[in-house]
Amino acid sequence: MLKKLTSLSASVLLTFLLINPVQAENDEQELHKKRMALYKKTETVTQIPWYYIAAIDQYERNSSEEDKDDQLVSISIQDEIWYGIGNSSMIKDESIIEFFQGKGKDGNGDNKADPENPEDVLYTMANILLEYGPARDQIKIALWNFYKRDLSVQTIMNTAKVFKKFDKIELTDRAFPLDTAYNYTINSNWGDRRGFGGLRIHEGSDIFADYGTPVKSATYGVIEMKGWNLYGGWRLGIRDINNVYHYYAHMSGYNDDIKVGQVVKPGDSLGKVGSTGYGPPGTSGKFPPHLHYGLYQDDGYSEWSFDPYPHLRRWEKMSD
Template structure:
Protein backbone atom coordinates (compact mmCIF):
# COMPACT_ATOMS: atom_id res chain seq x y z
CA UNK A 1 0.00 0.00 0.00
CA UNK A 2 2.86 2.36 0.89
CA UNK A 3 4.39 1.80 -2.57
CA UNK A 4 1.10 2.65 -4.26
CA UNK A 5 0.75 6.06 -2.59
CA UNK A 6 3.71 7.72 -4.40
CA UNK A 7 2.51 6.27 -7.70
CA UNK A 8 -0.98 7.71 -7.15
CA UNK A 9 0.51 11.10 -6.26
CA UNK A 10 2.61 11.11 -9.45
CA UNK A 11 -0.45 10.09 -11.51
CA UNK A 12 -2.56 12.93 -10.11
CA UNK A 13 0.32 15.37 -10.64
CA UNK A 14 0.67 14.19 -14.24
CA UNK A 15 -3.02 14.80 -14.93
CA UNK A 16 -2.65 18.41 -13.78
CA UNK A 17 0.23 18.83 -16.24
CA UNK A 18 -1.86 17.76 -19.25
CA UNK A 19 -2.50 20.67 -21.66
CA UNK A 20 -5.97 22.26 -21.40
CA UNK A 21 -6.68 21.58 -25.09
CA UNK A 22 -6.76 17.83 -24.38
CA UNK A 23 -9.68 18.35 -22.02
CA UNK A 24 -11.30 20.73 -24.52
CA UNK A 25 -11.01 18.15 -27.31
CA UNK A 26 -12.54 15.47 -25.10
CA UNK A 27 -15.44 17.78 -24.15
CA UNK A 28 -15.99 18.66 -27.81
CA UNK A 29 -16.04 15.01 -28.81
CA UNK A 30 -18.57 14.26 -26.07
CA UNK A 31 -20.83 17.10 -27.24
CA UNK A 32 -20.57 15.90 -30.84
CA UNK A 33 -21.51 12.38 -29.80
CA UNK A 34 -24.55 13.64 -27.88
CA UNK A 35 -25.62 15.77 -30.84
CA UNK A 36 -25.23 12.87 -33.25
CA UNK A 37 -27.41 10.72 -30.99
CA UNK A 38 -30.15 13.38 -31.12
CA UNK A 39 -29.88 13.83 -34.89
CA UNK A 40 -30.09 10.09 -35.54
CA UNK A 41 -32.96 9.57 -33.10
CA UNK A 42 -34.97 12.31 -34.80
CA UNK A 43 -34.04 10.98 -38.25
CA UNK A 44 -35.33 7.53 -37.31
CA UNK A 45 -38.69 8.99 -36.28
CA UNK A 46 -39.20 11.39 -39.19
CA UNK A 47 -37.16 9.85 -42.05
CA UNK A 48 -35.32 13.17 -42.53
CA UNK A 49 -31.64 12.12 -42.91
CA UNK A 50 -29.54 13.10 -39.90
CA UNK A 51 -27.06 15.12 -41.94
CA UNK A 52 -29.75 17.62 -42.97
CA UNK A 53 -30.78 18.14 -39.34
CA UNK A 54 -27.12 18.49 -38.33
CA UNK A 55 -26.55 21.01 -41.14
CA UNK A 56 -29.50 23.18 -40.09
CA UNK A 57 -28.26 23.13 -36.51
CA UNK A 58 -24.72 24.02 -37.60
CA UNK A 59 -25.97 26.86 -39.81
CA UNK A 60 -27.96 28.34 -36.94
CA UNK A 61 -25.08 27.91 -34.52
CA UNK A 62 -23.10 30.21 -36.81
CA UNK A 63 -25.87 32.79 -37.20
CA UNK A 64 -27.77 33.01 -33.91
CA UNK A 65 -26.54 35.56 -31.36
CA UNK A 66 -28.58 33.83 -28.66
CA UNK A 67 -30.06 30.35 -28.84
CA UNK A 68 -33.30 29.18 -27.26
CA UNK A 69 -31.66 26.11 -25.76
CA UNK A 70 -28.84 26.34 -23.25
CA UNK A 71 -27.87 22.75 -23.97
CA UNK A 72 -26.95 21.20 -27.36
CA UNK A 73 -29.22 22.39 -30.17
CA UNK A 74 -28.74 25.86 -31.66
CA UNK A 75 -31.89 25.96 -33.84
CA UNK A 76 -33.97 28.85 -32.55
CA UNK A 77 -37.54 29.38 -33.71
CA UNK A 78 -39.38 32.67 -33.32
CA UNK A 79 -41.74 32.46 -30.33
CA UNK A 80 -44.80 33.69 -32.21
CA UNK A 81 -44.17 31.09 -34.85
CA UNK A 82 -43.52 28.37 -32.27
CA UNK A 83 -46.64 28.96 -30.16
CA UNK A 84 -48.92 30.18 -32.94
CA UNK A 85 -50.57 33.54 -33.45
CA UNK A 86 -53.12 34.00 -30.71
CA UNK A 87 -51.37 31.88 -28.10
CA UNK A 88 -50.30 35.02 -26.30
CA UNK A 89 -49.72 33.29 -22.96
CA UNK A 90 -47.26 30.90 -24.63
CA UNK A 91 -48.90 27.79 -23.22
CA UNK A 92 -46.58 24.88 -24.03
CA UNK A 93 -49.29 22.20 -23.96
CA UNK A 94 -49.08 20.38 -27.29
CA UNK A 95 -52.86 20.52 -27.57
CA UNK A 96 -52.82 24.29 -27.00
CA UNK A 97 -49.97 24.91 -29.47
CA UNK A 98 -51.71 22.74 -32.06
CA UNK A 99 -54.97 24.64 -31.53
CA UNK A 100 -53.23 27.85 -32.60
CA UNK A 101 -51.39 26.16 -35.50
CA UNK A 102 -48.03 26.66 -33.82
CA UNK A 103 -44.75 25.34 -35.18
CA UNK A 104 -43.84 23.57 -31.93
CA UNK A 105 -44.07 19.81 -31.54
CA UNK A 106 -43.52 17.32 -28.71
CA UNK A 107 -40.29 15.45 -29.35
CA UNK A 108 -39.73 13.80 -25.98
CA UNK A 109 -43.22 12.48 -25.17
CA UNK A 110 -44.11 14.78 -22.28
CA UNK A 111 -47.09 16.36 -24.13
CA UNK A 112 -45.37 19.73 -24.11
CA UNK A 113 -43.91 21.74 -26.97
CA UNK A 114 -41.04 23.46 -25.18
CA UNK A 115 -39.07 25.90 -27.40
CA UNK A 116 -36.01 25.47 -25.14
CA UNK A 117 -35.97 21.65 -25.16
CA UNK A 118 -33.48 20.07 -27.58
CA UNK A 119 -35.65 17.11 -28.55
CA UNK A 120 -38.73 19.28 -29.07
CA UNK A 121 -36.76 21.79 -31.16
CA UNK A 122 -35.16 19.21 -33.42
CA UNK A 123 -38.33 17.19 -33.86
CA UNK A 124 -40.32 20.34 -34.66
CA UNK A 125 -37.90 21.31 -37.43
CA UNK A 126 -37.85 17.77 -38.83
CA UNK A 127 -41.66 17.59 -38.67
CA UNK A 128 -41.91 20.88 -40.59
CA UNK A 129 -39.61 19.56 -43.33
CA UNK A 130 -41.32 16.16 -43.41
CA UNK A 131 -44.62 17.79 -44.37
CA UNK A 132 -42.99 18.81 -47.67
CA UNK A 133 -41.38 15.40 -48.19
CA UNK A 134 -38.14 13.54 -47.53
CA UNK A 135 -36.31 13.75 -50.87
CA UNK A 136 -33.36 16.09 -51.51
CA UNK A 137 -35.63 18.35 -53.57
CA UNK A 138 -38.41 18.31 -50.95
CA UNK A 139 -36.00 19.28 -48.19
CA UNK A 140 -34.58 22.12 -50.29
CA UNK A 141 -38.09 23.47 -50.89
CA UNK A 142 -38.94 23.22 -47.19
CA UNK A 143 -35.77 25.11 -46.27
CA UNK A 144 -36.61 27.85 -48.77
CA UNK A 145 -40.10 28.17 -47.30
CA UNK A 146 -38.57 28.51 -43.84
CA UNK A 147 -35.58 30.80 -44.51
CA UNK A 148 -36.73 32.65 -47.67
CA UNK A 149 -33.08 33.13 -48.68
CA UNK A 150 -31.14 31.32 -51.39
CA UNK A 151 -27.72 31.60 -49.73
CA UNK A 152 -29.01 30.20 -46.43
CA UNK A 153 -30.55 27.22 -48.21
CA UNK A 154 -27.45 26.60 -50.32
CA UNK A 155 -25.18 26.80 -47.29
CA UNK A 156 -27.26 24.26 -45.37
CA UNK A 157 -27.34 21.90 -48.35
CA UNK A 158 -23.55 22.22 -48.69
CA UNK A 159 -22.97 21.48 -45.00
CA UNK A 160 -25.28 18.46 -45.26
CA UNK A 161 -23.30 17.23 -48.27
CA UNK A 162 -20.04 17.40 -46.30
CA UNK A 163 -21.52 15.65 -43.26
CA UNK A 164 -23.00 12.93 -45.45
CA UNK A 165 -19.69 12.27 -47.23
CA UNK A 166 -17.62 12.01 -44.05
CA UNK A 167 -20.33 10.48 -41.88
CA UNK A 168 -19.60 12.72 -38.90
CA UNK A 169 -19.92 16.28 -37.57
CA UNK A 170 -16.47 16.11 -35.95
CA UNK A 171 -14.57 17.86 -38.73
CA UNK A 172 -12.00 20.12 -37.11
CA UNK A 173 -8.91 19.53 -39.25
CA UNK A 174 -7.42 22.50 -41.16
CA UNK A 175 -4.46 23.12 -43.46
CA UNK A 176 -2.33 25.96 -44.84
CA UNK A 177 -3.08 26.68 -48.52
CA UNK A 178 0.56 26.41 -49.69
CA UNK A 179 2.70 23.28 -49.03
CA UNK A 180 5.23 24.24 -46.37
CA UNK A 181 8.19 22.76 -48.27
CA UNK A 182 7.81 25.41 -51.00
CA UNK A 183 9.20 28.93 -50.82
CA UNK A 184 6.47 31.43 -50.04
CA UNK A 185 5.95 34.69 -48.18
CA UNK A 186 3.00 36.72 -46.99
CA UNK A 187 2.03 39.56 -44.70
CA UNK A 188 -1.19 41.18 -43.61
CA UNK A 189 -2.49 43.04 -46.69
CA UNK A 190 -6.21 43.01 -45.90
CA UNK A 191 -7.71 46.49 -46.30
CA UNK A 192 -4.89 47.90 -48.45
CA UNK A 193 -5.91 50.16 -51.34
CA UNK A 194 -6.32 48.71 -54.84
CA UNK A 195 -6.55 50.74 -58.05
CA UNK A 196 -7.55 48.34 -60.82
CA UNK A 197 -11.25 48.61 -61.57
CA UNK A 198 -11.70 51.71 -59.42
CA UNK A 199 -10.87 52.57 -55.85
CA UNK A 200 -11.44 49.59 -53.56
CA UNK A 201 -9.82 47.77 -50.66
CA UNK A 202 -7.90 44.51 -50.77
CA UNK A 203 -10.23 41.83 -49.40
CA UNK A 204 -7.67 39.16 -48.59
CA UNK A 205 -4.04 38.17 -48.00
CA UNK A 206 -1.54 37.69 -50.82
CA UNK A 207 0.74 34.65 -50.48
CA UNK A 208 3.64 34.98 -52.92
CA UNK A 209 5.05 31.76 -54.39
CA UNK A 210 6.37 30.47 -57.70
CA UNK A 211 4.25 29.58 -60.71
CA UNK A 212 2.70 26.15 -60.42
CA UNK A 213 3.07 25.72 -56.66
CA UNK A 214 0.07 23.63 -55.49
CA UNK A 215 -2.82 25.37 -53.77
CA UNK A 216 -4.69 23.39 -51.13
CA UNK A 217 -8.11 23.63 -49.51
CA UNK A 218 -7.77 24.93 -45.96
CA UNK A 219 -11.05 23.50 -44.66
CA UNK A 220 -13.87 21.05 -45.28
CA UNK A 221 -16.39 22.46 -47.73
CA UNK A 222 -18.05 22.41 -51.13
CA UNK A 223 -16.80 24.05 -54.33
CA UNK A 224 -19.42 26.72 -54.88
CA UNK A 225 -17.84 28.67 -57.72
CA UNK A 226 -15.13 28.11 -60.32
CA UNK A 227 -14.07 30.11 -63.37
CA UNK A 228 -12.81 33.46 -64.57
CA UNK A 229 -13.20 36.75 -62.74
CA UNK A 230 -11.96 40.05 -64.16
CA UNK A 231 -10.20 40.90 -60.89
CA UNK A 232 -9.21 37.46 -59.61
CA UNK A 233 -8.48 35.66 -62.87
CA UNK A 234 -8.96 31.91 -62.57
CA UNK A 235 -10.47 31.49 -59.13
CA UNK A 236 -12.30 29.02 -56.89
CA UNK A 237 -14.83 29.70 -54.15
CA UNK A 238 -15.39 27.12 -51.40
CA UNK A 239 -18.16 27.35 -48.77
CA UNK A 240 -17.20 25.67 -45.48
CA UNK A 241 -19.27 24.26 -42.60
CA UNK A 242 -18.95 27.49 -40.57
CA UNK A 243 -20.85 29.74 -43.01
CA UNK A 244 -17.57 31.05 -44.42
CA UNK A 245 -16.69 31.49 -48.07
CA UNK A 246 -13.03 30.92 -49.02
CA UNK A 247 -11.85 32.71 -52.15
CA UNK A 248 -8.72 31.49 -53.99
CA UNK A 249 -7.70 33.82 -56.84
CA UNK A 250 -5.04 34.43 -59.57
CA UNK A 251 -4.65 30.68 -60.10
CA UNK A 252 -2.55 29.27 -62.92
CA UNK A 253 -4.98 26.39 -63.31
CA UNK A 254 -7.24 23.91 -61.55
CA UNK A 255 -6.85 20.35 -60.39
CA UNK A 256 -8.01 18.05 -63.20
CA UNK A 257 -11.63 17.07 -62.81
CA UNK A 258 -12.45 19.55 -60.04
CA UNK A 259 -15.96 20.89 -60.52
CA UNK A 260 -18.63 22.95 -58.80
CA UNK A 261 -20.42 20.83 -56.20
CA UNK A 262 -17.37 18.73 -55.26
CA UNK A 263 -16.70 18.15 -51.57
CA UNK A 264 -13.15 18.96 -50.45
CA UNK A 265 -11.24 18.46 -47.24
CA UNK A 266 -8.18 20.21 -45.78
CA UNK A 267 -5.08 19.38 -47.81
CA UNK A 268 -6.89 18.57 -51.06
CA UNK A 269 -5.13 20.12 -54.06
CA UNK A 270 -7.53 22.46 -55.87
CA UNK A 271 -5.21 24.36 -58.23
CA UNK A 272 -1.84 26.07 -58.55
CA UNK A 273 -0.33 29.52 -58.06
CA UNK A 274 -0.41 31.89 -61.02
CA UNK A 275 -0.73 35.55 -61.97
CA UNK A 276 -4.04 35.62 -63.82
CA UNK A 277 -6.52 38.46 -63.69
CA UNK A 278 -6.90 42.21 -64.21
CA UNK A 279 -8.43 41.76 -67.63
CA UNK A 280 -10.49 39.50 -69.92
CA UNK A 281 -10.19 35.69 -69.78
CA UNK A 282 -6.59 34.57 -70.26
CA UNK A 283 -4.96 37.77 -69.00
CA UNK A 284 -1.84 36.96 -66.98
CA UNK A 285 1.51 38.39 -65.92
CA UNK A 286 0.37 41.84 -64.78
CA UNK A 287 1.80 41.16 -61.31
CA UNK A 288 4.12 38.60 -59.65
CA UNK A 289 2.67 35.13 -59.13
CA UNK A 290 0.78 34.74 -55.88
CA UNK A 291 -2.34 33.31 -54.29
CA UNK A 292 -4.96 35.81 -53.23
CA UNK A 293 -6.76 34.22 -50.28
CA UNK A 294 -9.96 35.86 -49.06
CA UNK A 295 -12.56 34.94 -46.45
CA UNK A 296 -16.18 36.05 -46.18
CA UNK A 297 -18.66 35.45 -43.39
CA UNK A 298 -22.44 35.00 -43.72
CA UNK A 299 -24.67 35.69 -40.72
CA UNK A 300 -27.91 34.54 -42.32
CA UNK A 301 -28.77 38.05 -43.51
CA UNK A 302 -25.69 39.46 -45.23
CA UNK A 303 -22.14 38.50 -46.16
CA UNK A 304 -18.95 40.48 -45.63
CA UNK A 305 -15.19 40.22 -46.02
CA UNK A 306 -12.93 39.83 -42.98
CA UNK A 307 -9.19 39.57 -42.42
CA UNK A 308 -7.90 36.01 -43.13
CA UNK A 309 -4.36 36.72 -41.92
CA UNK A 310 -4.84 35.49 -38.30
CA UNK A 311 -6.38 32.26 -39.62
CA UNK A 312 -3.51 31.72 -42.04
CA UNK A 313 -0.97 32.17 -39.25
CA UNK A 314 -2.86 29.75 -37.03
CA UNK A 315 -3.19 27.13 -39.79
CA UNK A 316 0.48 27.52 -40.72
CA UNK A 317 1.56 26.89 -37.11
CA UNK A 318 -0.71 23.87 -36.84
CA UNK A 319 0.67 22.45 -40.12
CA UNK A 320 4.26 22.87 -38.91
CA UNK A 321 3.46 21.07 -35.65
CA UNK A 322 1.95 18.00 -37.33
Protein backbone atom coordinates in the same frame (compact mmCIF):
# COMPACT_ATOMS: atom_id res chain seq x y z
CA MET B 1 8.49 29.42 2.86
CA LEU B 2 7.56 32.13 0.31
CA LYS B 3 9.88 30.51 -2.23
CA LYS B 4 8.13 27.14 -1.71
CA LEU B 5 4.67 28.72 -2.12
CA THR B 6 5.77 30.50 -5.30
CA SER B 7 7.16 27.25 -6.68
CA LEU B 8 3.94 25.42 -5.76
CA SER B 9 1.78 28.10 -7.41
CA ALA B 10 3.84 27.91 -10.59
CA SER B 11 3.49 24.13 -10.60
CA VAL B 12 -0.30 24.33 -10.17
CA LEU B 13 -0.55 26.93 -12.95
CA LEU B 14 1.54 24.80 -15.32
CA THR B 15 -0.59 21.74 -14.58
CA PHE B 16 -3.76 23.76 -15.26
CA LEU B 17 -2.42 25.04 -18.57
CA LEU B 18 -1.48 21.52 -19.64
CA ILE B 19 -4.72 19.85 -18.56
CA ASN B 20 -7.25 22.54 -19.49
CA PRO B 21 -6.86 22.29 -23.31
CA VAL B 22 -7.17 18.51 -23.08
CA GLN B 23 -10.30 18.82 -20.94
CA ALA B 24 -11.77 21.36 -23.38
CA GLU B 25 -11.12 19.00 -26.29
CA ASN B 26 -12.73 16.09 -24.40
CA ASP B 27 -15.76 18.26 -23.57
CA GLU B 28 -16.13 19.24 -27.23
CA GLN B 29 -15.93 15.62 -28.37
CA GLU B 30 -18.58 14.64 -25.83
CA LEU B 31 -20.82 17.49 -27.06
CA HIS B 32 -20.46 16.28 -30.65
CA LYS B 33 -21.41 12.74 -29.58
CA LYS B 34 -24.55 13.98 -27.83
CA ARG B 35 -25.54 16.08 -30.83
CA MET B 36 -25.02 13.18 -33.21
CA ALA B 37 -27.14 10.90 -31.02
CA LEU B 38 -29.99 13.43 -31.12
CA TYR B 39 -29.73 13.88 -34.90
CA LYS B 40 -29.83 10.10 -35.43
CA LYS B 41 -32.79 9.73 -33.04
CA THR B 42 -34.69 12.44 -34.92
CA GLU B 43 -33.97 10.68 -38.22
CA THR B 44 -35.35 7.41 -36.81
CA VAL B 45 -38.70 8.92 -35.80
CA THR B 46 -39.18 11.28 -38.77
CA GLN B 47 -37.26 9.67 -41.69
CA ILE B 48 -35.57 13.02 -42.39
CA PRO B 49 -31.87 12.15 -42.98
CA TRP B 50 -29.78 13.16 -39.97
CA TYR B 51 -27.33 15.21 -42.02
CA TYR B 52 -30.02 17.73 -43.03
CA ILE B 53 -31.03 18.21 -39.41
CA ALA B 54 -27.37 18.54 -38.39
CA ALA B 55 -26.71 21.04 -41.18
CA ILE B 56 -29.59 23.28 -40.09
CA ASP B 57 -28.35 23.19 -36.51
CA GLN B 58 -24.80 23.96 -37.66
CA TYR B 59 -26.00 26.86 -39.80
CA GLU B 60 -27.97 28.36 -36.89
CA ARG B 61 -25.01 27.95 -34.54
CA ASN B 62 -22.76 29.94 -36.86
CA SER B 63 -25.36 32.58 -37.75
CA SER B 64 -26.34 33.62 -34.25
CA GLU B 65 -25.09 36.78 -32.58
CA GLU B 66 -25.00 34.76 -29.36
CA ASP B 67 -22.19 32.34 -28.56
CA LYS B 68 -23.93 28.98 -29.02
CA ASP B 69 -20.86 26.75 -29.26
CA ASP B 70 -21.61 25.10 -25.91
CA GLN B 71 -25.33 24.62 -26.55
CA LEU B 72 -26.52 21.14 -27.42
CA VAL B 73 -28.89 22.43 -30.12
CA SER B 74 -28.80 25.92 -31.65
CA ILE B 75 -31.92 25.95 -33.84
CA SER B 76 -34.25 28.78 -32.88
CA ILE B 77 -37.88 28.80 -34.01
CA GLN B 78 -39.85 32.03 -33.63
CA ASP B 79 -42.52 32.05 -30.94
CA GLU B 80 -45.37 32.79 -33.37
CA ILE B 81 -44.30 29.81 -35.48
CA TRP B 82 -43.82 27.53 -32.48
CA TYR B 83 -46.92 28.42 -30.43
CA GLY B 84 -49.15 29.77 -33.20
CA ILE B 85 -50.62 33.23 -33.60
CA GLY B 86 -53.10 33.79 -30.78
CA ASN B 87 -51.41 31.54 -28.23
CA SER B 88 -50.18 34.59 -26.34
CA SER B 89 -49.82 32.65 -23.10
CA MET B 90 -47.35 30.35 -24.87
CA ILE B 91 -49.05 27.21 -23.60
CA LYS B 92 -46.81 24.22 -24.31
CA ASP B 93 -49.60 21.66 -24.62
CA GLU B 94 -49.34 20.22 -28.14
CA SER B 95 -53.13 20.13 -28.68
CA ILE B 96 -53.38 23.83 -27.79
CA ILE B 97 -50.48 24.65 -30.10
CA GLU B 98 -52.20 22.72 -32.92
CA PHE B 99 -55.44 24.64 -32.26
CA PHE B 100 -53.57 27.91 -32.82
CA GLN B 101 -51.87 26.39 -35.91
CA GLY B 102 -48.45 26.42 -34.30
CA LYS B 103 -45.63 24.06 -35.32
CA GLY B 104 -44.25 23.08 -31.90
CA LYS B 105 -44.03 19.33 -31.23
CA ASP B 106 -43.29 17.10 -28.25
CA GLY B 107 -40.18 15.16 -29.19
CA ASN B 108 -39.34 13.45 -25.90
CA GLY B 109 -42.73 12.26 -24.66
CA ASP B 110 -43.08 14.57 -21.65
CA ASN B 111 -46.40 15.95 -22.96
CA LYS B 112 -44.91 19.40 -23.54
CA ALA B 113 -43.71 21.06 -26.73
CA ASP B 114 -40.91 23.15 -25.26
CA PRO B 115 -38.79 25.41 -27.53
CA GLU B 116 -36.00 25.17 -24.95
CA ASN B 117 -35.87 21.37 -25.11
CA PRO B 118 -33.34 20.05 -27.69
CA GLU B 119 -35.37 16.96 -28.61
CA ASP B 120 -38.55 18.99 -29.06
CA VAL B 121 -36.73 21.53 -31.23
CA LEU B 122 -35.17 18.93 -33.55
CA TYR B 123 -38.42 16.97 -33.82
CA THR B 124 -40.32 20.16 -34.62
CA MET B 125 -37.77 21.24 -37.24
CA ALA B 126 -37.90 17.82 -38.88
CA ASN B 127 -41.69 17.97 -39.02
CA ILE B 128 -41.54 21.41 -40.64
CA LEU B 129 -39.40 19.82 -43.36
CA LEU B 130 -41.77 16.84 -43.61
CA GLU B 131 -44.63 19.15 -44.56
CA TYR B 132 -42.97 19.26 -47.99
CA GLY B 133 -41.57 15.71 -48.02
CA PRO B 134 -38.34 13.84 -47.17
CA ALA B 135 -36.66 14.00 -50.61
CA ARG B 136 -33.73 16.34 -51.28
CA ASP B 137 -35.62 18.76 -53.54
CA GLN B 138 -38.57 18.81 -51.14
CA ILE B 139 -36.28 19.63 -48.22
CA LYS B 140 -34.73 22.41 -50.29
CA ILE B 141 -38.18 23.95 -50.87
CA ALA B 142 -38.99 23.63 -47.15
CA LEU B 143 -35.75 25.41 -46.25
CA TRP B 144 -36.48 28.27 -48.64
CA ASN B 145 -39.95 28.74 -47.17
CA PHE B 146 -38.47 28.75 -43.67
CA TYR B 147 -35.46 31.04 -44.28
CA LYS B 148 -36.56 32.86 -47.46
CA ARG B 149 -32.89 33.42 -48.40
CA ASP B 150 -31.07 31.61 -51.20
CA LEU B 151 -27.63 31.71 -49.55
CA SER B 152 -29.01 30.21 -46.34
CA VAL B 153 -30.56 27.31 -48.27
CA GLN B 154 -27.40 26.78 -50.33
CA THR B 155 -25.17 26.78 -47.24
CA ILE B 156 -27.34 24.25 -45.41
CA MET B 157 -27.56 21.95 -48.43
CA ASN B 158 -23.78 22.12 -48.91
CA THR B 159 -23.10 21.41 -45.24
CA ALA B 160 -25.45 18.43 -45.42
CA LYS B 161 -23.40 17.09 -48.36
CA VAL B 162 -20.22 17.34 -46.30
CA PHE B 163 -21.75 15.65 -43.24
CA LYS B 164 -23.17 12.88 -45.42
CA LYS B 165 -19.85 12.22 -47.18
CA PHE B 166 -17.77 11.98 -44.01
CA ASP B 167 -20.57 10.52 -41.85
CA LYS B 168 -19.71 12.75 -38.90
CA ILE B 169 -20.03 16.35 -37.67
CA GLU B 170 -16.71 16.74 -35.87
CA LEU B 171 -14.70 18.13 -38.78
CA THR B 172 -12.22 20.56 -37.23
CA ASP B 173 -9.01 19.89 -39.19
CA ARG B 174 -7.57 22.70 -41.32
CA ALA B 175 -4.70 22.98 -43.79
CA PHE B 176 -2.54 25.80 -45.15
CA PRO B 177 -3.78 26.69 -48.67
CA LEU B 178 -0.36 26.14 -50.27
CA ASP B 179 1.94 23.13 -50.12
CA THR B 180 4.29 24.11 -47.27
CA ALA B 181 7.14 22.12 -48.85
CA TYR B 182 7.46 24.98 -51.37
CA ASN B 183 8.85 28.48 -50.77
CA TYR B 184 6.24 31.13 -50.01
CA THR B 185 5.74 34.44 -48.18
CA ILE B 186 2.50 35.52 -46.48
CA ASN B 187 1.62 39.22 -46.69
CA SER B 188 -0.62 40.70 -44.01
CA ASN B 189 -2.25 43.13 -46.44
CA TRP B 190 -5.96 42.70 -45.80
CA GLY B 191 -7.60 46.14 -45.87
CA ASP B 192 -4.95 47.78 -48.09
CA ARG B 193 -6.12 50.08 -50.86
CA ARG B 194 -6.53 48.82 -54.40
CA GLY B 195 -7.13 50.99 -57.46
CA PHE B 196 -7.82 48.66 -60.39
CA GLY B 197 -11.49 49.01 -61.39
CA GLY B 198 -12.06 51.80 -58.85
CA LEU B 199 -10.91 52.50 -55.31
CA ARG B 200 -11.56 49.56 -52.98
CA ILE B 201 -9.96 47.65 -50.12
CA HIS B 202 -7.97 44.45 -50.50
CA GLU B 203 -10.23 41.69 -49.14
CA GLY B 204 -7.63 39.02 -48.45
CA SER B 205 -4.01 38.12 -47.78
CA ASP B 206 -1.53 37.55 -50.60
CA ILE B 207 0.68 34.47 -50.38
CA PHE B 208 3.58 34.94 -52.79
CA ALA B 209 5.02 31.76 -54.29
CA ASP B 210 6.51 30.50 -57.55
CA TYR B 211 4.38 29.62 -60.56
CA GLY B 212 3.05 26.09 -60.27
CA THR B 213 3.09 25.88 -56.46
CA PRO B 214 0.22 23.50 -55.50
CA VAL B 215 -2.89 25.18 -54.11
CA LYS B 216 -4.87 23.19 -51.52
CA SER B 217 -8.21 23.27 -49.78
CA ALA B 218 -7.88 24.74 -46.30
CA THR B 219 -11.12 23.30 -45.03
CA TYR B 220 -14.01 20.86 -45.30
CA GLY B 221 -16.59 22.29 -47.65
CA VAL B 222 -18.15 22.38 -51.10
CA ILE B 223 -16.77 24.10 -54.19
CA GLU B 224 -19.36 26.76 -54.85
CA MET B 225 -17.79 28.64 -57.74
CA LYS B 226 -14.96 28.46 -60.28
CA GLY B 227 -14.07 30.35 -63.44
CA TRP B 228 -12.71 33.67 -64.66
CA ASN B 229 -13.15 36.99 -62.87
CA LEU B 230 -11.93 40.40 -64.09
CA TYR B 231 -10.10 41.06 -60.81
CA GLY B 232 -9.25 37.58 -59.59
CA GLY B 233 -8.43 35.82 -62.85
CA TRP B 234 -8.91 32.08 -62.49
CA ARG B 235 -10.55 31.89 -59.09
CA LEU B 236 -12.36 29.35 -56.96
CA GLY B 237 -14.69 29.55 -53.96
CA ILE B 238 -15.35 27.01 -51.20
CA ARG B 239 -18.18 27.32 -48.66
CA ASP B 240 -17.23 25.58 -45.41
CA ILE B 241 -19.43 24.14 -42.65
CA ASN B 242 -19.03 27.26 -40.48
CA ASN B 243 -20.78 29.66 -42.90
CA VAL B 244 -17.40 30.92 -44.14
CA TYR B 245 -16.57 31.40 -47.82
CA HIS B 246 -12.93 30.73 -48.82
CA TYR B 247 -11.88 32.68 -51.93
CA TYR B 248 -8.84 31.66 -53.99
CA ALA B 249 -7.72 33.99 -56.81
CA HIS B 250 -5.01 34.54 -59.47
CA MET B 251 -4.53 30.80 -60.01
CA SER B 252 -2.90 29.55 -63.22
CA GLY B 253 -5.61 26.90 -63.51
CA TYR B 254 -7.42 24.06 -61.77
CA ASN B 255 -6.87 20.35 -61.42
CA ASP B 256 -8.79 18.41 -64.07
CA ASP B 257 -11.10 16.78 -61.52
CA ILE B 258 -12.21 20.02 -59.85
CA LYS B 259 -15.88 20.88 -60.38
CA VAL B 260 -18.61 23.01 -58.81
CA GLY B 261 -20.56 21.06 -56.19
CA GLN B 262 -17.59 18.87 -55.27
CA VAL B 263 -17.00 18.09 -51.59
CA VAL B 264 -13.42 18.77 -50.46
CA LYS B 265 -11.40 18.24 -47.31
CA PRO B 266 -8.29 19.97 -45.88
CA GLY B 267 -5.25 19.28 -48.06
CA ASP B 268 -7.13 18.36 -51.24
CA SER B 269 -5.32 19.67 -54.32
CA LEU B 270 -7.21 22.37 -56.22
CA GLY B 271 -4.78 23.81 -58.78
CA LYS B 272 -1.61 25.91 -59.09
CA VAL B 273 -0.38 29.39 -58.18
CA GLY B 274 -0.39 31.89 -61.05
CA SER B 275 -0.67 35.61 -61.81
CA THR B 276 -3.96 35.79 -63.70
CA GLY B 277 -6.46 38.63 -63.59
CA TYR B 278 -6.87 42.39 -64.04
CA GLY B 279 -8.17 41.92 -67.56
CA PRO B 280 -10.18 39.72 -69.94
CA PRO B 281 -9.94 35.90 -69.81
CA GLY B 282 -6.35 34.74 -70.19
CA THR B 283 -4.73 37.94 -68.86
CA SER B 284 -1.62 37.05 -66.86
CA GLY B 285 1.64 38.54 -65.63
CA LYS B 286 0.48 41.97 -64.47
CA PHE B 287 1.88 41.22 -61.01
CA PRO B 288 4.18 38.61 -59.41
CA PRO B 289 2.73 35.10 -58.98
CA HIS B 290 0.78 34.67 -55.76
CA LEU B 291 -2.40 33.26 -54.27
CA HIS B 292 -4.96 35.80 -53.11
CA TYR B 293 -6.77 34.15 -50.19
CA GLY B 294 -9.92 35.72 -48.76
CA LEU B 295 -12.39 34.78 -46.04
CA TYR B 296 -16.02 35.94 -45.86
CA GLN B 297 -18.40 35.33 -42.95
CA ASP B 298 -22.15 34.96 -43.47
CA ASP B 299 -24.39 35.72 -40.48
CA GLY B 300 -27.69 34.83 -42.12
CA TYR B 301 -28.34 38.42 -43.21
CA SER B 302 -25.18 39.63 -44.92
CA GLU B 303 -21.67 38.50 -45.81
CA TRP B 304 -18.48 40.39 -45.01
CA SER B 305 -14.73 40.04 -45.45
CA PHE B 306 -12.45 39.51 -42.46
CA ASP B 307 -8.67 39.28 -42.07
CA PRO B 308 -7.40 35.78 -42.95
CA TYR B 309 -3.82 36.41 -41.81
CA PRO B 310 -4.16 35.08 -38.19
CA HIS B 311 -5.89 31.97 -39.51
CA LEU B 312 -3.22 31.40 -42.16
CA ARG B 313 -0.50 31.51 -39.51
CA ARG B 314 -2.38 29.04 -37.34
CA TRP B 315 -3.04 26.65 -40.25
CA GLU B 316 0.60 26.96 -41.28
CA LYS B 317 1.63 25.53 -37.91
CA MET B 318 -0.99 22.78 -38.17
CA SER B 319 0.42 21.77 -41.57
CA ASP B 320 4.03 21.43 -40.36
